[in-house]
Amino acid sequence: xxxxxxxxxxxxxxxxxxxxxxxxxxxxxxxxxxxxxxxxxxxxxxxxxxxxxxxxxxxxxxxxxxxxxxxxxxxxxxxxxxxxxxxxxxxxxxxxxxxxxxxxxxxxxxxxxxxxxxxxxxxxxxxxxxxxxxxxxxxxxxxxxxxxxxxxxxxxxxxxxxxxxxxxxxxxxxxxxxxxxxxxxxxxxx
Numbered sequence: 001x002x003x004x005x006x007x008x009x010x011x012x013x014x015x016x017x018x019x020x021x022x023x024x025x026x027x028x029x030x031x032x033x034x035x036x037x038x039x040x041x042x043x044x045x046x047x048x049x050x051x052x053x054x055x056x057x058x059x060x061x062x063x064x065x066x067x068x069x070x071x072x073x074x075x076x077x078x079x080x081x082x083x084x085x086x087x088x089x090x091x092x093x094x095x096x097x098x099x100x101x102x103x104x105x106x107x108x109x110x111x112x113x114x115x116x117x118x119x120x121x122x123x124x125x126x127x128x129x130x131x132x133x134x135x136x137x138x139x140x141x142x143x144x145x146x147x148x149x150x151x152x153x154x155x156x157x158x159x160x161x162x163x164x165x166x167x168x169x170x171x172x173x174x175x176x177x178x179x180x181x182x183x184x185x186x187x188x189x190x
Contacts, residue, residue: 004121006126007073008126022140023041023138025038025130026039026141032112036110037107037108040105044103050088070084076118081114085107086106123141139154140153140155
């Protein structure tokens with residue numbers, strides 16, 4: 001992948017497949033570093049599953065036998081002097097009881113000024129793609145950087161719209177894109 005936004009899309013889709021209905025995607029740029037975090041309330045993973053995530057031949061998906069997203073993200077982070085940390089709490093405890101605080105957090109730190117760091121890419125289109133593909137999920141997108149802050153919360157959009165209106169409607173997606181672009185244009189990041 002030649003743009004960071006494609007990693008964001010790939011890793012966030014893991015949260016969608018894990019059955020999450022609340023997903024927060026955040027990018028925090030601070031000086032020479034970019035911290036990328038995805039937090040969800042999906043089914044979570046056992047400690048053993050988390051340990052296997054660095055193996056490209058481990059995946060929970062039934063449609064293919066390899067899972068390259070996390071290994072590639074880890075490789076990119078390490079190539080730029082950073083790293084990836086994954087914490088997860090499974091939905092069910094070993095005794096079969098439900099854990100109310102289940103979910104997964106993946107956090108990667110990347111050296112922004114390193115030769116191997118790839119361009120950020122089009123985050124507005126990435127967010128729109130996530131919402132269009134899973135309009136029922138409450139995505140929260142936050143991008144902070146020294147010159148400003150960009151934020152979108154699907155739960156707030158739903159509160160303003162009628163229940164019958166999907167966030168995947170073309171007019172809504174167009175508004176979302178314009179809203180995010182307007183926020184980026186009003187910052188020093190633009």
